[in-house]
Amino acid sequence: MAIGLFTLAALAGIAYTSPVLHRRATSNDTTVFTNYNGLNFTQMNTTLPNVTIFATGGTIAGSSSDNTATTGYAEGDVTVLNLIDAVPSLLDVANVAGVQVANVGSEDITSDILLNLSKLIHQYVCDDPNMSGAVITHGTDTMEESAFFMDATVNCGKPVIMVGAMRPATAVSADGPFNLLEAVTVAADPNAKDRGTMLVMNDRIASTYYMTKMNANTLDTFKSVEMGFLGELISDKPYFYYPPSTPTGKAAYDVNNVTTIPRVDILFSYQDMHNDTLYNAIEAGAQGFVIAGAGAGGVTTSFNYAIEDVLNRLEIPIVQSFRTASGEVPLSDVSSTTASHIPSGYLNPQKSRILLGLLLAQGKNLTEIAAAFSPSVDD
Numbered sequence: 502m503a504i505g506l507f508t509l510a511a512l513a514g515i516a517y518t519s520p521v522l523h524r525r526a527t528s529n530d531t532t533v534f535t536n537y538n539g540l541n542f543t544q545m546n547t548t549l550p551n552v553t554i555f556a557t558g559g560t561i562a563g564s565s566s567d568n569t570a571t572t573g574y575a576e577g578d579v580t581v582l583n584l585i586d587a588v589p590s591l592l593d594v595a596n597v598a599g600v601q602v603a604n605v606g607s608e609d610i611t612s613d614i615l616l617n618l619s620k621l622i623h624q625y626v627c628d629d630p631n632m633s634g635a636v637i638t639h640g641t642d643t644m645e646e647s648a649f650f651m652d653a654t655v656n657c658g659k660p661v662i663m664v665g666a667m668r669p670a671t672a673v674s675a676d677g678p679f680n681l682l683e684a685v686t687v688a689a690d691p692n693a694k695d696r697g698t699m700l701v702m703n704d705r706i707a708s709t710y711y712m713t714k715m716n717a718n719t720l721d722t723f724k725s726v727e728m729g730f731l732g733e734l735i736s737d738k739p740y741f742y743y744p745p746s747t748p749t750g751k752a753a754y755d756v757n758n759v760t761t762i763p764r765v766d767i768l769f770s771y772q773d774m775h776n777d778t779l780y781n782a783i784e785a786g787a788q789g790f791v792i793a794g795a796g797a798g799g800v801t802t803s804f805n806y807a808i809e810d811v812l813n814r815l816e817i818p819i820v821q822s823f824r825t826a827s828g829e830v831p832l833s834d835v836s837s838t839t840a841s842h843i844p845s846g847y848l849n850p851q852k853s854r855i856l857l858g859l860l861l862a863q864g865k866n867l868t869e870i871a872a873a874f875s876p877s878v879d880d
């Protein structure tokens with residue numbers, strides 16, 4: 502139908518006044534419209550919202566229903582063509598363009614990739630008045646880290662949606678295609694504005710400030726145990742439980758001029774914990790630390806001496822978080838008379854690490870770092 506209309510109009514040489522500027526692409530003709538930013542669209546129906554999909558790799562990247570259909574295309578096009586091929590109904594929801602940012606499993610996402618991704622979202626989505634939102638396809642294992650980084654650094658009001666898959670494309674009832682459709686739907690939804698970076702998977706909409714991966718294998722792995730979800734989708738229709746709100750303590754960071762994020766290591770607390778991991782990492786170049794503390798930030802007595810030595814003598818920040826799946830580190834649980842400890846509040850170790858890296862990238866000192874964590878500390 503769309504192809505017929507386009508062909509007729511072209512043959513007649515008439516000015517194209519219908520809302521359909523360009524028909525959907527066939528598999529031989531991937532780009533039908535290129536916007537001012539150089540983004541390539543496979544369809545341009547101007548009555549539909551526009552969404553940019555940023556591909557980073559992960560299980561969802563293998564969603565193509567027919568990998569042989571892609572021979573001969575540029576790499577960026579292939580991925581988005583693959584996704585549309587697997588989920589043609591995306592094009593009923595939005596015009597989608599794709600940007601290939603990386604193609605790695607989520608363990609290999611680096612802070613350099615995250616800096617690029619944040620800047621590209623600003624360029625292609627925030628700065629384009631015709632773009633409704635962004636979708637980031639990503640492996641699920643470290644998705645909460647990339648999500649926290651985007652939540653902290655992209656704050657233009659447009660929805661940024663993280664999406665992945667738990668089951669491979671070859672599985673019976675693979676979850677990737679439907680997750681992607683739901684993610685694009687939320688990115689295109691006007692009610693999704695001013696809610697920061699969200700995760701859309703398994704019919705749930707979550708704020709990525711709190712959400713964490715709870716189970717290594719199952720479909721319903723992403724949860725915010727205490728804080729809950731923002732909403733859900735039923736038959737691909739989003740429903741938000743609350744109007745937009747900002748998590749307590751969340752701050753916005755501008756990384757436009759940041760070119761590198763300093764190394765921050767996470768050390769896990771356990772019985773018999775030794776201090777050499779800390780000193781060896783400092784020697785290797787770590788500029789900050791997060792402790793996945795036992796209970797509310799706890800470490801062995803001897804490791805606590807080392808923390809105080811490093812805070813006081815070397816002035817290297819060490820943020821004390823929790824190794825439990827949820828909870829909070831209050832100041833009272835880590836405070837002492839001999840050093841100014843930095844509790845993470847409600848931020849888990851992997852989120853604390855992202856925040857500490859952003860603070861160090863901006864040259865913040867120990868006092869400023871403690872102040873940046875303090876709004877999420879309930880004590």
Ligand SMILES: *[C@@H]1O[C@H](CO)[C@@H](O)[C@H](O)[C@H]1NC(C)=O
Pocket residue numbers: 502503520521546548549
């Ligand atoms: C363009 O999108 C509108 C929905 O906004 C839809 O009703 C219409 O059929 C679409 N046109 C084509 C040719 O797909």
Ligand SMILES: *[C@@H]1O[C@H](CO)[C@@H](O)[C@H](O)[C@H]1NC(C)=O
Pocket residue numbers: 527528529
């Ligand atoms: C795509 O290109 C191939 C080879 O040039 C051709 O055989 C095929 O008919 C084309 N398909 C479409 C849908 O245009």
Ligand SMILES: *[C@@H]1O[C@H](CO)[C@@H](O)[C@H](O)[C@H]1NC(C)=O
Pocket residue numbers: 532539540541575577578599600601
């Ligand atoms: C759009 O397509 C052109 C031509 O194939 C390509 O050079 C360009 O890199 C594409 N844009 C993006 C953002 O991938």
Ligand SMILES: *[C@@H]1O[C@H](CO)[C@@H](O)[C@H](O)[C@H]1NC(C)=O
Pocket residue numbers: 536547548549550551596630631632
């Ligand atoms: C989608 O983008 C096109 C091209 O920039 C624009 O003409 C159209 O108005 C946009 N759609 C919406 C709903 O903003």
Ligand SMILES: *[C@@H]1O[C@H](CO)[C@@H](O)[C@H](O)[C@H]1NC(C)=O
Pocket residue numbers: 602603611613614617
């Ligand atoms: C980040 O973007 C720059 C500029 O496009 C590029 O040279 C660099 O390779 C990218 N880094 C990564 C890790 O993708």
Ligand SMILES: *[C@@H]1O[C@H](CO)[C@@H](O)[C@H](O)[C@H]1NC(C)=O
Pocket residue numbers: 536537547629630631
């Ligand atoms: C946005 O879309 C409108 C309507 O199609 C168009 O006139 C305008 O040039 C577009 N703006 C950008 C920045 O592409």
Ligand SMILES: *[C@@H]1O[C@H](CO)[C@@H](O)[C@H](O)[C@H]1NC(C)=O
Pocket residue numbers: 755757758
């Ligand atoms: C980034 O650098 C530009 C040019 O040097 C400067 O004008 C701008 O204020 C800087 N932005 C921030 C947030 O530091």
Ligand SMILES: *[C@@H]1O[C@H](CO)[C@@H](O)[C@H](O)[C@H]1NC(C)=O
Pocket residue numbers: 776777803806807810
């Ligand atoms: C670190 O551990 C070593 C070996 O147990 C000990 O000799 C040293 O005093 C500790 N350092 C601090 C600052 O507690």
Ligand SMILES: *[C@@H]1O[C@H](CO)[C@@H](O)[C@H](O)[C@H]1NC(C)=O
Pocket residue numbers: 866867868869
């Ligand atoms: C940390 O930075 C703040 C703000 O720039 C400054 O007022 C304070 O004196 C600094 N503290 C230390 C210990 O350097």
